[in-house]
Amino acid sequence: MPKTARRKKRLDRSVKVRTEGLYALTSWSEITYLLLPRLVLIMGLLSLPFFLDMYWQRVLCAAGIYGLLALGFDFLAEFVGLVCLGGAFFIGAGGYISGLLNAYLGLSPLVCIPIATVAGAVISTLVLVPALRLRGIYFAIVSFMFPLFAVYIIVALSAFGGTEGISALDNLPNQWVEVYLILAAVLVSLFLLRRLVDEDMGLILRAIKDNDQAVKASGISITTYKIRAVFIAALIGCFGGAYLTHLYGWLGISLFGMDFSILPIAATVMGGMGTLAGGVLGALLLTPLSEALRGFGQLRVVLYCFILLLFIVYKPEGFLSYFQRKYHQFELWEEV
Amino acid sequence: MEIIIYGTVNSVIYALIAVGFTLVYGVSRVPNFAHGSIYVLVGFLTWTFINSIHLHYAVAIVLSLLVASFLGLIIYRFVLIRLRGMATSEIIASFAVSLIILEGLRLQGIAGFKGFIGPFYVLPPFFQGKISILGVFVDYQRLIIIAACFVLVAALWIFTHYTKMGLSLRAIAQDERAAMMLGVHADKTAMLSLSIGSALAGLAAVLILPLGNITAEMGYKVLIYALAVCIIGGLGSWVGAILAAFVIGFAMKISTALFGAVWESVVLVGTIILILLVRPSGLLGKQKELEERV
Amino acid sequence: MKAEVILEVNSISKTFGGVHAVSDVSFALGKGEVLGIIGPNGSGKTTLVNLITGFVQPDSGKVIFKASDITGMPSYKIANLGLTRTFQVMRPYYSLPAFKNLIIPLNSPRVKKTRSGRLGDIDAVAIDILEEIGFERDARVPYKPAGSLPLGYLKRLELARCLALSPEVIICDEIFSGLSMSEIAGLLPLLEKLQMQGVTLVMIEHRLRELFRLADRVIVMNFGQKIADGIPEDVMEDEEVKKAYLGRERKK
Secondary structure, eight states, rough: SSSSSSEEEEESSOOOOEEEEEOOOHHHHHHHHHHHHHHHHHHHHHHHHGSSOOOHHHHHHOOOOHHHHHHHHHHIIIIIIOOOOHHHHHHHHHHHHHHIIOOOOHHHHHHHHHHHHHHHHHHHHHHHHHGGGSTHHHHHHHHHHHHHHHHHHHHHHHHTTTTOOOOOOOOSSOHHHHHHHHHHHHHHHHHHHHTTSSSSSHHHHHHHHOOHHHHTTTOOHHHHHHHHHHHHHHHHHHHHHHHHHHTEEOOOOOGSSSHHHHHHHHHHHHOTTTHHHHHHHHHHHHHHHHHHHHHGHHHHHHHHHHHHHHHHHHTTTTTHHHHHHHEEEEEEEOOO | HHHHHHHHHHHHHHHHHHHHHHHHHHHOOOOOOHHHHHHHHHHHHHHHHHSOOOOOOHHHHHHHHHHHHHHHHHIIIGGGGGGGTTTTHHHHHHHHHHHHHHHHHHHHHHOOOGGGGGGOOOOOSSSOOOOETTTTEEHHHHHHHHHHHHHHHHHHHHHHHHHHHHHHHHHHHHOHHHHHHTOHHHHHHHHHHHHHHHHHHHHHHHHHHHGBOOOOOHHHHHHHHHHHHHHHHHHHHHHHHHHHHHHHHHHHHHHHHHOGGHHHHHHHHHHHHHHHOOOTOOSSSOOHHHHOOO | OOOEEEEEEEEEEEETTTEEEEEEEEOOOOOOOOEEEOOSSTTHHHHHHHHTTTHHHHHHHEEEETTEEEEOOOOOHHHTTTTEOOOOSSOTTTTTTTGGGOOOOTTSHHHHHHSSSOOOSSSHHHHHHHHHTOOOOSSSSSGGGGSSHHHHHHHHHHHHHHTTTTOEEEEEEETTTTTHHHHHHHHHHHHHHHHHOOEEEEEOOHHHHHHHHHOOOEEEEEEEEEEEEEEEEHHHHHHEEEEEIHHHHHOO
16 A cells, blocks of 8 residues: 555536525526526427438437337436336337227327327326335335236237238328427427426425335325326337337237336436436437447347446446436546 | 146246245335246256256256356346346346347357257156046146145245245345344345245246247247236235236136137236236235325 | 313224234323323333324224314325424435425415414525524524434424424424433423423323423323323322333333
């Protein structure tokens, strides 16, 4: 051991009056300092489609869907304490409802998607409610089981096209609508969720995660609030599913596939749990990666899992929190 | 009569599958999502040892069980140990491990181990042949499974009640802090439980797999059955798990006999939802009481 | 009873795996009364509270609050009726600032109903309540994360969380335990003030001297049973109580 130990010293940068996310802005430079990263991300995302060809626009759309799922996962896991291992169920519920409405009733996708979003969310919530009354891993287990059950049931009953699925569904009007619909959905959900977790309802949800006994003693029904939270996450996920069906003009049991459950989790852990935006960024990075690896088939899932494990074990804060810290703080080594 | 015999066989199979998961959860509070994948892995390893290295069947089984328990050890030592206490991360990490093994195996199974394609992976039964019990033909393998289950339960009972190691497992399961104060090493015990649990998954695999093919999908199916049994029986409760195995074993057999095999999954889902609604903590779960204590 | 009975417990029992945590306990609580519940460790006091407030379902017996049967009701509904409790183990919502902790009870149906219309600025209401309970308004204390507060403040926060519901009965589970004499001295006037305002208090305590300053009546429990019930002076003279409770202390 060297005699002089060193330690890392961290100093806050720039904005002088700040406590725990409360800022007192006094100048344009400070406003810019805070807004710049956010604006760069939003504008970057919105202008991205102009630089991409057809194929990569599709990839961006897929990334958007994963981003939505990641938002839902992060919201449930970090702010309500429910680990949802079955994001695929939301995709499947939304996708099947929307696709079936389109195939059997001939409704336009723009009508199907909203209906499927709400109906799918209602169904997903109803299915998950029984697991909400208990704490701990029950929700994780049950949410993990349901997408797989859905597949078994659809295959066994050969309902809704069985293993083959239904193809030749209507697509969205054109590619620009496709791309901007999902980008708008991601940005709006991100914004609304970030607001929500700081509103009273978000506080109550976080309180439930911290100490549900005290919430009960405060006269609040924790089940009701958990149901609401699951419904919100399900809305987001089901929209992704409904959109996905019409993006590819196809529905089938792979909507319940493991990809939709694991990639959003990997993206969230990679981006940083509890940041909400981190999951979206993670999805934007992971999805192109998985496209590039399309030739390897199922190896992709193995890869996500490795990334997931590496991050969760060695860098649990995620890269967004890491960059945030670098952005907001000086770091220097000082001798002690 | 057929329902009774085959219902018993099915129930015993579910009990075998679930007992390892229950053990791990009961002791270390880690939901071992890798349970199903270890099950398949052991089947696959045994097959490989027999067919590629031409080991004797029994040697192959012992060897792959050793690999399984070692794997459980490694999972705990290198992944879970860093995440203790963070429930979210524990769940995600074990889920990721499970997917790595399963999807890795699927790659083997589909892309072809030495060029084989499709359902080629079959373990031979221990003894060929059938026997007629009260007019119903049952093959020896199924009888072996039943016998093995009883032996296993008895052995586990003796292990947990009369050996020092087993007692320390139970101590940690009941009150982690108190056990630690009395010199039980929590991490070592959890590691032990994980490796025993994995070995149990493997044991279930070598007993049950001769009845069918080995596929990667089985991993999910096995995991689901294990989870279903544990939820219905009450997480971490042994007796509950065995009871639940019989409940769903017979429920599914009867429904298959009445409505046909397609309703199996529906019945399973229905049972789970029903149990969660009526008795959220499972048939014999103590979870509820524990969580209500402040 | 002098005053009208607000809470009545009728031969309530609960066993945990063969252990009789609470067996056949009955008492009635008059409006505005301060009732102390004492007893050695493990005598079932906290379980009794859990049973009354719906955190644990009783095996048998009845709890009647304001003439309606609340046995087996979920705890949040009981809290909404105006019967609330503090916890022995302080676990505030660590990640939230102290005053934000009160947002939770302020969002309960009871508060939304009793305080007419919009609450106005809910944060301001929260800070008012904290000031009432002894948080300095101008200091930074109410804005600090609850996890970083000292124990004395946590106990007040816990009480404030109850007060935010404007309850009729508060059950305090060992609110003095772990506090220094000066902290207790700060807390006592608060409780006295509550008593003046007509809030009925049930206090589970080990600190007898402080308890007896407040309590009108004391119940003594041992091994899950009620062994004495009466005014503090009488109860302390009771032979059985001495044997069960004080006798053990004298041996030390």
